[in-house]
Amino acid sequence: MTFPKVSIAIITYNQKDFLGECIESCLAQDYENFEIVIADDGSTDGTKEVILRYAAQYPTLIKPVLAAKNSGISVNCNNAWRACSGEWIKTIAGDDKLKPQCLSLFVAQAAKDEGTCDAYFSHMTTFDKNGAVNEVRLDDFFFGLSDEGRLKFALYKNPLPAPTCFIKKSALQDVGFADVDFMMLEDYPLWFKLLESKKKISAIDASTIFYRVGFGVSNGAEKICNIWYVRSLHLFRVKKLWPHLHGWSLLKKLDDLAYFYQNSIGYKFLGNQRGWAHSALVLLMAPLRLFSFLLLSKRVFAWVIRSTTLR
Template sequence: MEITDNKPLISIITVVYNGAAYLEETIRSVLAQDYSNYEYIIIDGGSTDGSVEIIKRYADHLVYWVSEPDRGMYDAINKGIGRAKGEIWTSLNSDDRLASEGVFSAVIDAYRKHPEHIAYFGNIIKERDGERRHIRLEDVGFQRLLSSRHCTFMPQPATYNVKAKTDAVGYFDDQYRYAADYDYHLRILKEGTALHVPIEFTIFRQHEDALTSTGNDKMREEKEKIITAHGYGQQPLKERLLYFIGWSKYAIRNKLFTRTSTAEL
């Protein structure tokens, strides 16, 4: 069955805290989309660096924005989810941006043709110091994502969720300050399937102030708790081998074996 409504609403949530260096570029990448039926929500954590002034300049393009203290990034995303009215929703970090003007159109096309899925995700571009690395992904299910011990196979900044289905799963668990997206994706993949859309959705900016750069040790600790909570230790050996198989395929496809460090994989 295909979706008959040609213009489903997409909700985009951007959370920011002192992100003035990149925020405007993020906003402009949303406003440049060639698909017009979307709503844009920005949740600011009480920035003092000029982020609020940037948000105000674009307030006419937003359905909702707020600047107030929160308990971290995932608490802020949860606030946005609570406000979202779209059939599909996504969270675009304030230091990331959409890879092209046709991302929303590609998501809607996949949703209309394959409405049975709980989420849709695309490829990403990792950008650091002006250099770009193109990451090609493929379909992933719960067991493979759990075995990967990482969210790389289904990146949060490039994932679009069907709200009617993810509402039943609940919100991000903000007891995890660094890896709640990994826990959330495991939870939704217990309830449904995600479809890989083979185009680039998001440019993921890697920089010294990014959460993935500043909290590596704490992120690893949280991931260990998450995989234990989701039953990784009880997996049969053949399922745990998916970890090695999955990472090997990912590394070969994206030509990563020549790198001296796996810290950015």
Template sequence: MYDSQEVSTETPLVSVCIPTYNGKRFVAEAIASVLSQTYSRIELIISDDDSTDETVAIAHFFQQNSSQEIRVITNHNQRGIAGNCNHCITEAKGKYIKFLFQDDLLAPQCVEKMVDLAEKYPDIALVFSRREMFFDPGSETDPYLMIVYQDFQNLPAGWSQLQPVQWGRDLLSDPRLLEHPINKIGEPTTVLLRGEVCDRLGGFDPHLNQLVDLDLWWRIMAEYQVGFIDETLSYFRLHQHQKTYQNIQEGTDTDLNFFAKVSSHPDYNFLPLNLRQKLH
């Protein structure tokens, strides 16, 4: 849990959180990208959701062979992606929380640059940046992944007027807000969050199966400033084992429960009624 005493420290602690599940193929690369960060005060939290492969063993190897503070948490009752992310938030001690999904990577200066911007503006609760998509070898010919790459590679271009620092509610009033792609911030790997804000807003909604991250981004943006760094600071791997890809194969890739929440839940009373009605 976020420690309010952390506010007074000269170099704030950052909790880099990797929620894992059967991630043996990629998790070592993800961990290595954290250990290569130029930022000095990082606690690495690896929260495993009852994997049946060697994910936990890989995490323990890094824990035993690194001077970096690494905590490995094993959940014996599966929480799901949102629940596991929320568990990370609960365990985090840092002033800031930086998620890194097990198949993604951080650029070496990612944490340093994001924290530097957030520290300059105390009303910032969310910092995001450009991220680059790349194909896992053998996945570049998959027609669905090719569409994803073409449609979602340049998310910041979806905003009408994106500034380095601005109030989130200004972005929420963007006339292009509901245009594709609707998530113009990006995935958790490309975002830095202020820990106390995650605590206050309750984290990710486990009742959603798609756009779980966007739901939290919008709720944060309603009250706080947002920072944008116009550099590639993370890398999003495209492959056929991703949860969204699996949802598509299983026919459960619907955004309808997210739209239903936005249109009717009190959490979204900050949005204009006419906009919410468009989502009915």
């Protein structure tokens, strides 16, 4: 069994209250050959001071990458990944936590596969401010598909949970890192590029991280959405996914447009607050989002994938 160097890339922006927990979870790994790269996207809440304090305490282990201004998560991820010196990169948000066996579970799986994979994903454990815990498993349906089937899957849904990803730095370099055109969406476009490039993706049958819910990029517990995330997702769909859609699958375009305008209207006219008005808006848009509701059935989704012809 080999023990490759793993770079833990912590991605932060205004996460002062949670970052210490994240760093401590990285330091507590039961695997020794790793470094920690912490990339901050121009925080203004004291996050940088937390980073510098830990970097001073662990100067040979922690490498800070501090941006002078906020540029979005895709740029911040690229800054972190380019600074990593490990063969493999484990990315984590600054408000999440690694489980103590996170790296060792990954290394054991990579050794079993004899270095044939380019990226791994695992199950994860979610938690919220009230202490509620939930286990979220990988989609077995996706991992049971052929390479072509996985690419078709990605036309309709984001197939992989970003918080659980391990990826070879060489694979990131091959596909050109995250696409900065989508400033608040670093993961979905990257998975699509990996699948288009026929990189080998595999699963770790274990939960490796604690993922904090209610404080994410896409939305919070009370807000309708992060409008910049919604705009990045829509731009990605229009530029990268829509060109592959034709025939009956054009219904997906209508669904995407309904999602975009539902969130845009909620953001602009409802003060970005959930409530009865937002619930009424969702209900009004529901007929236009029939495609998404149909895809909730795995039998229907399997038929959609089988009948899709890639352009």
